[in-house]
Amino acid sequence: MRLSQYFMPILRDDPKEAEIVSHKLMLRSGMIRQEAAGSYSWLPMGFRVLKKIEQIVREEQNRAGAIEVLMPTIQPADLWRKSGRYEAYGKEMLRIKDRHDRDMLYGPTNEEMITDIFRQGAQSYKDLPRNLYHIQWKFRDEVRPRFGVMRGREFLMKDAYSFDVSREAGQHSYNKMFVSYLRTFARMGLKAVPMRAETGPIGGKDSHEFLILAETGESQVFFDRDFYDMDWNAFDIDYDDVGAVAKVVDDFTAKYAATDDKHDPAEFERLVPEARRLTGRGIEVGHIFFFGSKYSEPLGCEVQGPDGKKVPVQSGSYGIGVSRLAGGIIEASHDAAGIIWPEPVAPFKIGLLNLKAGDAETDQACNKIYKTLEAKGVEVLYDDRDERPGGKFAVMDLIGLPWQVIVGPRGLKEGIAEVKNRKSGERSNVGLDRIVERFAG
RNA sequence: CGGGGUGUAGCGCAGUCUGGUAGCGCACCUGCCUUGGGCGCAGGGGGUCGUCAGUUCGAAUCUGGCCACCCCGACCA
Numbered sequence: 001m002r003l004s005q006y007f008m009p010i011l012r013d014d015p016k017e018a019e020i021v022s023h024k025l026m027l028r029s030g031m032i033r034q035e036a037a038g039s040y041s042w043l044p045m046g047f048r049v050l051k052k053i054e055q056i057v058r059e060e061q062n063r064a065g066a067i068e069v070l071m072p073t074i075q076p077a078d079l080w081r082k083s084g085r086y087e088a089y090g091k092e093m094l095r096i097k098d099r100h101d102r103d104m105l106y107g108p109t110n111e112e113m114i115t116d117i118f119r120q121g122a123q124s125y126k127d128l129p130r131n132l133y134h135i136q137w138k139f140r141d142e143v144r145p146r147f148g149v150m151r152g153r154e155f156l157m158k159d160a161y162s163f164d165v166s167r168e169a170g171q172h173s174y175n176k177m178f179v180s181y182l183r184t185f186a187r188m189g190l191k192a193v194p195m196r197a198e199t200g201p202i203g204g205k206d207s208h209e210f211l212i213l214a215e216t217g218e219s220q221v222f223f224d225r226d227f228y229d230m231d232w233n234a235f236d237i238d239y240d241d242v243g244a245v246a247k248v249v250d251d252f253t254a255k256y257a258a259t260d261d262k263h264d265p266a267e268f269e270r271l272v273p274e275a276r277r278l279t280g281r282g283i284e285v286g287h288i289f290f291f292g293s294k295y296s297e298p299l300g301c302e303v304q305g306p307d308g309k310k311v312p313v314q315s316g317s318y319g320i321g322v323s324r325l326a327g328g329i330i331e332a333s334h335d336a337a338g339i340i341w342p343e344p345v346a347p348f349k350i351g352l353l354n355l356k357a358g359d360a361e362t363d364q365a366c367n368k369i370y371k372t373l374e375a376k377g378v379e380v381l382y383d384d385r386d387e388r389p390g391g392k393f394a395v396m397d398l399i400g401l402p403w404q405v406i407v408g409p410r411g412l413k414e415g416i417a418e419v420k421n422r423k424s425g426e427r428s429n430v431g432l433d434r435i436v437e438r439f440a441g
Numbered sequence: 442c443g444g445g446g447u448g449u450a451g452c453g454c455a456g457u458c459u460g461g462u463a464g465c466g467c468a469c470c471u472g473c474c475u476u477g478g479g480c481g482c483a484g485g486g487g488g489u490c491g492u493c494a495g496u497u498c499g500a501a502u503c504u505g506g507c508c509a510c511c512c513c514g515a516c517c518a
Contacts, residue, residue, distance in 0.1 A: 012467055012479070013453040017511055028452095037510065091442095092517080109518090143442065143516065157518050209518095218517090287518060321518035355477060387476080394479040408477055418477095 001348070002370075003383045007044050010395055020216040022330035023148030025339050029399045031326070038145025038153030045399065046326065048347035050156065053325050054135055056187050056344060057158045064180035064239050066131040066160050071113050073137055077103035079112040083298050092140045106139040111295045111317055114161045118313070119301035125165045128303060128313065129173055133160030135322060147216070149327045150283065156323040163313045165305065167292065170314040174206060174290045175249045176239050177318040181210050181286050182252065184320065186232045188329055189342030192285055193227050195257040206290035206316075209259060211282030214331040219284060222268055223257035225276040259284075283328045290316040339400030340423050348381040350439060351401040353393070355408030357386040366407050369417070369435050376440035397422070405435060 009030040017034070018024040026032050031046030042050055058068065074096065080086035086093075086105075094106040107113070114132055122128065135158045145153050162173035178194065185192035190212045197209035211221055230252070237244045256271045258264070259282065268277060293312040296302065302310040321328075333340045343349065350373065354366040363384075370382045381401060383392050389408070396404050406418040416429040419438065430438055 009451075010468090011452055015452065016447090016454095019512075034510090090516095138518075140517070144512095144514090146512085151517080155518065159518085284518065319518050324518060357476090359476090388479090388481085389477050390479050392479090393477085397478085406477080410477065 001381050003381060004385050006381070008399075009043070010398065018148065020147050020150070020331070021334055022150065022216070022327040025330055025334060025398070026148055026327065029339060032149060034148075036153075038142055038151065040149055040152060040154075045347050049326050049341070049345055050323060052345045052347075053188065053329075054156070054158075054322050057184055057320055057322060058135065060180045060184040060187070061133050061158065061160060063183075064131075064176045066133045066177075066180075068134060069114075069117075069132050070134045071107070071110050071117075071136060073107055073139070074104050075107045075110075075113055077105055079116055079299070080105065083112050083295055085112070092142065094139050094141050107136075108138055108140045109157075109317070109319075110134070110136075110159055111161065111315075112299065115295045115299045115301045115315070118161075118163050119296075119299060122163065122303055122313075125303050125305050125311075129162065129164045129169055131160055131162040131173060131177075133158060133318070147218075147327070149323045150331075151218070152323065155321060158320040158322055160318040162316045162318070163296075163301075165303065165311065165314065167314055170290060170292070170316060172242050172245065174288065174316050175242075175245045177288050177316070178208065178249045178252075179235055179237065179239070179245055181288065181318075181320070182232065182248070183235045185210060185212070185285065186235075188325065188345050190285070190329065190332055191227070191232055193221070193223055193257050193282070194252050195221065195223070195259050195282075196253075196262050197259060197287065208253070208288050209284050210286035210288075211259070211284050212328050212332050213280050214283050214328070215281055216331055217281035217283040219282045220260040220263075220279070221257070221282040222260075222263050222277070222279050224255040224272045225278050226255050227257065283324070283331060284321070285325055285328050286318075286320045288316065288318040290314075334400070337394070338398035341400045341402060343402045346379075346400070346402050348379040348401050350378065350380045350403045350405055351396045351399070352380050352382040353389075353396060353404060353406045353408075354382070354384050355389045355392070355406065357384050359409065361412055362407060362409060365412055365417075365432060369405065369407070369432070372436045373440060376436070378440050403439070407432075 011028045014024045015027045018027055026046060029045060030043050032040045032042055035041055077086055093108050096104045096106060098104050137154055138157045139154050142151060142153050145151050160177060164170035164173050192210040192212050194208045194210050197207045235248060239245060256268055292314050296312040296315055302312050305311050329345060330339050333342060352366060352370055354362055356362040370380055373380045400422055402422055404420040411417050415432050417432055417435055418427055419430045420427045
C-alpha cells in the first residue's frame, strides 16, 4: 500500500480523552475513531490488526477442534426468559423492541442461543462431544466504558461453547480450550497467565481468566514468578491425547496465580516462597467457564445416552476479547516513540521509506522494491509522500511496523538501503539487490 | 449509579471572571528549498464557539434547561 493513497489519519498530539497508552497510540496512529462512549470505528490500520488477531484466534480454535458458526447480534428475548437471565442480566443488556413490539436484545453473549441451536441439531450421545464457536460483535451496556477498546460497550469477541455427555468428558473439552488459549496468546507475543476466577453472571463451577501483565490493567494480580520461566511455546500436543492435554493444564494451574477477588494471602504465602511472590496489574483477555447443565436443563437440551435415557448436556463457554486484544498487545508492546507490533499481528510487515520522494532515482529504487515485495505477497506500507525525513521516521516509529526499509540518495550512491528492526532498533545496510530476498526469501 | 470535570478549526489549547460577533501551536493548501531522525523559508484556507431558550442595543462570554464526552469509585471479554 502506498501511504499517499491510504487512509491513515495520524495525530501528533494525544487526544485529551485518552488516558492509557494503548488508547492514545491507537488514536494517534489512526487505527480507531470513537463514535460514542465505548463504541469505535476501526479505520484501515486498526481493521488490519483486528483481522490478524481474529485469524489467529480462528486458526487455534479450529486446531483445537472447535467448529465455526455465526449467530446474529440481535436475539429474541424469549430464549433469555427461559434461562432466567432476561431478568438476571440487568441493565448491562441492551433491550430493543422491533416494529411488532416484540422484545429483542443486542446479544451480550450467546449461551442461550447456542444451546437452543445444539438442542435442535443433536439428539444422541453420538453427536457429542462438539464445540461450536463464533466471532461476533457483542454489546454490553457498561456503566462506565473507558480505556478505548479495552472496555468498550460494543466489542468483538470469540465465544465458544462445548457440549459433552458427562462431567469428565466436559473436563477434556475445557482443558482443550485452556491449552488452545495458551497457544493463541503466545502466537501474538503475549504471556497470558491463567488465573482461577470468579464465574460472574455466566455462572458455573470451574473458571479461569487469562491475564496479560501490564501496568494499566484493571485487575490486581498475585502470581508466582515461575510463570516467567515456563515454556510458553511448547504446546504442540495432540488435542485428542486426554492425558497430555490435562498435563499442560495441571502444570499451569499448579502454580499460584489469582486476581484480587480470588486472592488468598495465606495460600499465597504457603505455596510461594517470598522471593517468587509477584504482584502487579493484569488485563483480562480470555475467560473460560465450565457450567455443566446450567443452560441445558432450563432450555431442554438433552441427548439420548447408550442406555436410552435422556441426559442434559454438560457445557462450558470460552471467551476471547478480540478487539480488546488490539489494545492489550499495545499495552504490552510499545516504547516512547510508539507501538511495537509483534510480527504476527502487525498491520504491515515492512514500512518502506522513500527519503526523497520526487527524485527520479530514489523513486525508481523504491518502486522496484515495493512492487517486487508486493508481488511476492509481503505486506508493505510504502511512504512515498514528498515529506521531510524527520516526520517520516516519526510516523513509522509511531505505527510500529516490525521492519523499516530506508532508501535515500546517500545509500543509493553505494547501492544500499538501511534495514531497521523496530523492536530492537538494530540497523544494517543491505544491498538493494538483496532487499527482496531478505524479506521474501 | 454516586462524586468531580469538560464542550471554541482535523488534533492540542487560549479567550469566558471584567459582554462589543474569535486567536495560538500542530495538521492542511500553494510556491520555493541544498529533504538522512517530528523545529527550512514565504504565503494562504478553514470555526452556526455542544444545543435550546432567556437577559441585553449587542452573548463564546451572563442566566436556566437539555445533550454529549471525560475522570474517580462499585461491575465485566
